[in-house]
Amino acid sequence: MEHKENKTAVSMTVNGKHIQAEVLPETRLLDVLREELHLLGTKEGCSIGECGACTVLMNGRTVNACMVLAGSADGAEIMTIEGVCGPEGELHPIQQAFIDAGAVHCGFCTPGMIISTLSLLMKNPQPKDDQIQEALSGNLCRCTGYHQIFKAVRLASERMHRKE
Ligand code: FES
Numbered sequence: 178m179e180h181k182e183n184k185t186a187v188s189m190t191v192n193g194k195h196i197q198a199e200v201l202p203e204t205r206l207l208d209v210l211r212e213e214l215h216l217l218g219t220k221e222g223c224s225i226g227e228c229g230a231c232t233v234l235m236n237g238r239t240v241n242a243c244m245v246l247a248g249s250a251d252g253a254e255i256m257t258i259e260g261v262c263g264p265e266g267e268l269h270p271i272q273q274a275f276i277d278a279g280a281v282h283c284g285f286c287t288p289g290m291i292i293s294t295l296s297l298l299m300k301n302p303q304p305k306d307d308q309i310q311e312a313l314s315g316n317l318c319r320c321t322g323y324h325q326i327f328k329a330v331r332l333a334s335e336r337m338h339r340k341e
């Protein structure tokens with residue numbers, strides 16, 4: 178393999194599983210997720226930190242996986258969209274709310290939107306509209322006009338709040 182001599186080992190926890198990978202200095206977290214681990218739910222759109230399609234949680238905070246070098250994720254806890262559903266594959270209430278509110282059109286933005294929504298609702302279970310807009314401001318959607326997405330976040334918030 179090219180540049181093998183430059184490779185270093187990194188380890189991280191991804192969706193609760195400990196993983197190790199050999200990475201080049203320029204390897205991004207997104208490359209580890211998609212190419213090494215085949216977690217293809219994390220999308221690559223712009224590759225420059227603008228679209229949010231590659232949003233994952235790193236140590237509980239949203240990051241654009243296209244902008245994080247794999248080396249700097251060494252030792253981190255990562256959650257991708259594949260880690261959001263329950264142990265039997267049951268949909269998370271946020272995922273269900275996106276479906277019920279008609280917020281999934283082509284679906285390309287959806288994993289990133291759901292991760293950003295999860296991060297928001299963990300910190301702020303009953304966000305106001307402007308807080309929802311702010312939390313999703315780094316996630317672009319070319320299909321929905323955002324109306325159904327904001328509706329989905331409000332619906333998820335209501336349902337999750339009722340369950341508590
Ligand atoms: S692919 Fe990472 S922000 Fe667009």
Ligand code: FES
Nearest residue numbers: 283286318319320
């Ligand atoms: S549903 Fe198509 S980009 Fe958002």
